[in-house]
Amino acid sequence: MTVLLDPPAQKPIAGIHSLELEITSACQLKCRMCLSSSSPQASHGDMTPKDWRAVIFDAAALGVRTIQMIGGEPTMHPKWREFVTLALSLGRHVEIYSNLYEVKERDWSLFADPRVTLGTSYYSDRPEEHDAVTQKEGSYVRTRANIVQALERGIEVRAGIVDVLPGQRVAEGRAELEAMGITNIIVDRARAVGRAALPGVKPSLDEMCGRCTRGRAAILPTGDLTGCVLSRDFPAGNVLHTRLAELLGGKAWADLAASISPVRADACPPDDSGDCGPANTTACGPAYD
Template sequence: MSVLIEVPTREPAAGIASLELEITGKCQLSCTHCLSESSPQATHGEMAPADWRTVITDAAALGIRTVQLIGGEPTVHPHWREFAELALSLGLHVEVYSNLYKVHDDWWDLFTRDGVTLGTSYYSDDPAEHDRITQRKGSYTRTRCNIREAVNRGITVRAGIVDILPGQRVAEARAELESMGVRHINTDRCAP
């Protein structure tokens, strides 16, 4: 059961329109370029679920319009859906920035809600190259399948292609994402 909490709308504090909430350092992948040093061995950090709920509630009260759940992999945090539901109940837009390596069937209901979008990283149209970067065999196939599923369900997907390797198939990755129906694509360069 969802509870809608009325929060007065106001202009965002100090012009801040969105917050990135790094709710965990844990991730199923071990990407070579990860800025937060996420991995399967990392932790959820020191903030308790109540702390995250306070941050989300305060963000809404300050007029912030969007919260982005990031990590690591935010969906490995045991309370990520609770955080997303709270943000939605406060009228916030929620972006879940996931590697889309693993998506449980019951998550699609949340992902298809109004006010929710998905963000993900993508590396190559070549499975071996993608998996080399994530250091997880099969990550390309699983991420690609879940991107297709999200687009087929009408979910807005934003993809970031991170250019890491010399000669990496960045243009081909973009073309593949576009062919799957992803319309919001950015490319970043990361020194190895």
């Protein structure tokens, strides 16, 4: 069943101020630790553009302040600009979490909107090491060039580094980002989700930082509602069958929230519009080949 477009009248519930919309599983890259196992061959999922628009309307009506477009690579969805524009028209703050592998000229004006923030992932100061994580030759060069261009255009960029490879030059990668002018940088370990999950090991909420469901939620390409994109194996309903307000006020969501451990020392910042270590949640989240 497709969700309806008329926003519900309910007041904000469940204290959700940030909603991640994983609008596609498609990505130009195939990162070793990708939480959603994204790739160039992956699809946009079950959610239609109409469904995503309905969710954005519902989120705004529920008082969600920040809508984050994530993937996969969100800019690979043919309607991503429309979704961003809709959220902005409803007075929401929008974050676009992109690998910055490819930026079209018309994208820059949207990235530069003062109501929009831009996030990306970075792995090393050495091209060969960065590319070993993304499994895409040339990805370091393209991402770095687009970071530089964004900064030259006055666009603020936040970055996340996930420690994936043995001996990875994380500190050097961070120093390179700082030298470029980026001050908002989060470093995280790879979580056992998606390609980073250990074979034969059952998914566990122990991998979560403690902030899932606490101020944030996520909707996956299947329509599943989860505590964040990292807790994707523990859905609390589906927006293709039930309105967002009902799900957030329902027993399944309450039970999920109750099962999340207290906030850990390495938890994501409480005002983070994304998730634990933003670099975990673009196309990339380690499984070793």
